[in-house]
Amino acid sequence: MRQGFHDEPNLLRERVQHEIDKIDRGDDWYTYKSCMNEDFDAILLGYALCSNGIIGLSSKKYKIVVPKAHDCITLLLGSKERYKEYFDSHKGVYWYSAGWLENTPMPGKERYEFIRNQYIEKYGEENADYLMEIEQNWFNEYQWCTFIDWPEFDNTGHKEYTI
Numbered sequence: 001m002r003q004g005f006h007d008e009p010n011l012l013r014e015r016v017q018h019e020i021d022k023i024d025r026g027d028d029w030y031t032y033k034s035c036m037n038e039d040f041d042a043i044l045l046g047y048a049l050c051s052n053g054i055i056g057l058s059s060k061k062y063k064i065v066v067p068k069a070h071d072c073i074t075l076l077l078g079s080k081e082r083y084k085e086y087f088d089s090h091k092g093v094y095w096y097s098a099g100w101l102e103n104t105p106m107p108g109k110e111r112y113e114f115i116r117n118q119y120i121e122k123y124g125e126e127n128a129d130y131l132m133e134i135e136q137n138w139f140n141e142y143q144w145c146t147f148i149d150w151p152e153f154d155n156t157g158h159k160e161y162t163i
Contacts, residue, residue, distance in 0.1 A: 005053070006072075012053030016045070024060045048072050076148045092143035096162045098155055106161075107139065 005012040020043060043062045047054050048069035057064055067075055073095050074083045087093060096106065105111035115135065119128035147162045149155050 006050040009051040009053035090144045094142040096147040
């Protein structure tokens with residue numbers, strides 16, 4: 001599922017619940033398991049707390065397993081200890097991953113223009129300029145940029161993008 005859903009917790013919850021309901025019904029890829037004559041014990045979510053977007057999710061057939069983490073960076077780094085160690089030594093870090101680069105507008109010219117165009121459509125150009133000025137303030141909190149790389153993947157292009 002797309003990364004951007006975690007920016008809107010209610011939408012995230014709705015979309016994840018929809019996928020869980022499909023699994024419960026046996027729709028889509030789940031029907032493949034009947035060919036293997038196997039079942040599974042639980043649904044493992046690749047989301048952590050993610051702005052509380054997972055609260056209230058349920059399955060009629062399976063346990064739902066949620067990693068005990070406040071956000072997905074903990075999952076991507078492998079442990080809360082590794083996350084804390086890095087976070088403490090790199091105050092104001094902004095994270096990049098292959099999934100985010102592939103699925104959501106990241107900070108930069110493309111993202112700026114994408115959001116500004118949305119604001120122009122909704123609120124007009126003058127208001128869009130003001131909103132962009134306010135919206136860009138969050139950049140001031142970041143001093144570092146870190147790409148989360150896994151050796152199992154060739155992320156050369158993604159790493160070059162973050163430089």
